[in-house]
Amino acid sequence: MSDATLERIGILGAAGRMGRSIAQVAGEAGVEVVAAVDRGESVGRDLGELAGVGKLGVEVSPELDALEAAQVIIDFSLPAAAGELFAKAASWGRPVVTGTTGLDAAAMEALEALTKAAPVVAAPNFSQGVTLLFHLAAEAARRLGPGFDAEIVEMHHRRKVDAPSGTAVRLGEVVAEAKGLDTTLHGRSGHVGARTDDEIAVLALRGGDVVGEHTLFLAGMGERLELTHRATDRQIFARGAVRAAGWVLGQGPGRYDMTHVMGL
Ligand code: NAD
Numbered sequence: 001m002s003d004a005t006l007e008r009i010g011i012l013g014a015a016g017r018m019g020r021s022i023a024q025v026a027g028e029a030g031v032e033v034v035a036a037v038d039r040g041e042s043v044g045r046d047l048g049e050l051a052g053v054g055k056l057g058v059e060v061s062p063e064l065d066a067l068e069a070a071q072v073i074i075d076f077s078l079p080a081a082a083g084e085l086f087a088k089a090a091s092w093g094r095p096v097v098t099g100t101t102g103l104d105a106a107a108m109e110a111l112e113a114l115t116k117a118a119p120v121v122a123a124p125n126f127s128q129g130v131t132l133l134f135h136l137a138a139e140a141a142r143r144l145g146p147g148f149d150a151e152i153v154e155m156h157h158r159r160k161v162d163a164p165s166g167t168a169v170r171l172g173e174v175v176a177e178a179k180g181l182d183t184t185l186h187g188r189s190g191h192v193g194a195r196t197d198d199e200i201a202v203l204a205l206r207g208g209d210v211v212g213e214h215t216l217f218l219a220g221m222g223e224r225l226e227l228t229h230r231a232t233d234r235q236i237f238a239r240g241a242v243r244a245a246g247w248v249l250g251q252g253p254g255r256y257d258m259t260h261v262m263g264l
Contacts, residue, residue, distance in 0.1 A: 006246040010035035010070030012085050013077030015042030015050055015060055018099065021238035022074055023051035029242055033058055035066040038077075068092050072245040075100055083107030090117040095248045097121045097241050101166075111255075119251035123258045125167055126240030130214070131258040133229045137171060137216045138178040140225060148220040149195060150175045155205040155213045163204035168214055172202045175216060 009026060013019045014036035026033055027048075036047040038060050048056030064085060067073045073089055075082050075098040082100040087110045089096050095118050103111065114120055125131070141150055152175070154168040164186055172184035184200045212231040217224060240258060247261045 004071070004249050006031055006071060006249055008032050008034045008069065008071045009242075009245055010037070010067035010073045011047075012037045012064070012067065012073060012075040012081060013100070014038045014047055015040075015045070016076060017234070018076035018237060018241075020047075020051040021235050022076070022241060023047050023056070024053055025235060025238040025242050027053050027056075031242065031245075034069045036060045037062065037064055037066055064088050068094065070094070072097060072249055074098075074241050074245055076241070079103045079107045083110045086110035086114040086120075090114040093118050095119045095245075095251070097244045097248060099123060099126050099237065099241060115255040116253055118253050119248045119256060120254070121244040121248050121256045121258070121261060123240075123244075124170070126237040126244065126258060127229075127231065128240050128243065128258070128262060129229045129231070129236065130167060131240070131262055131264070133214065133216075133227060134171060134174045135259065135264045136227055138174050140216075140218055140227060141175045141178040144218050144220065144225065146179065146197060148218040148225070149197075150179065150200045151217045151219065152200065152202045153205065153215050153217070154202070155207070155210050157209050157211065158207050160206060163206070164202045165204070165212065165214070167212070168202050168204070171214060171216060172200050176200055 009031055011019045011022055015038035023033055036058050039062050042060045043062050045060050046055050047058045048054050072095045075085055077100050079102055083106050090113055101124055152168055152172055154165050176184055181198045183198050186202050215226055215228040217226050244261045
């Protein structure tokens, strides 16, 4: 453990939606972005101007090696780029916070090797509220026991193409595990018969510009508990990632997720 404070981060995927969001959040948190790596048309542009926060004096570079100057590297890119970063960061012994999803076998292997050399926070969802929702959902389902039926409803904007959301599916898994069940089902339609004790439905609503809402219902006889998370801004992921970057600096090598960052 060290008590170093976070002053300098590097971003891989800096010109992407998440990378720009991290540049905004870092500025608010008083953390300097010392290296911004991306590719294509963004190369050579000022990160602050791309992120809409005014000139920062940090040009987007195509060179991964620029990231060595950072205390912690935050990665929201693509699996191939992330895998390359993990190998470099292992040779530098540099902590990494990574949110890139869909890692392939090669990137997973590089991630595993990195965790032997440096601390890594990897999470499919960096929202602090969603991380706590999973924790509370498991606790509530366990304590209320089999007399309470669990059901999950999620709602997202009309452009979302997959359903149910990855977060809703994960919430179903967390609750199923807490209740000792191995079944979740995605939706009901037609003459499906009465609800059984060992099912959890995960239902998806779509419409408008809803950023993301998830509700767990725990319905018993005569009472019902509802736990809801509502996202109103995609910056929640960037805030969680910057919080994780501050936390990871004090850790030894290993693989961590947002539950560790939040002390759950
Ligand atoms: P995006 O497409 O807007 O940004 C990705 C950026 O990475 C792009 O600017 C792209 O040019 C850059 N990039 C890709 N390959 C590169 C390479 N070889 N070298 C340099 N730069 C490269 O996507 P996004 O919405 O910012 O999401 C990025 C990743 O983060 C995705 O995997 C997404 O699923 C994930 N994500 C995770 C969370 C979470 O909480 N864990 C939240 C949002 C998004």
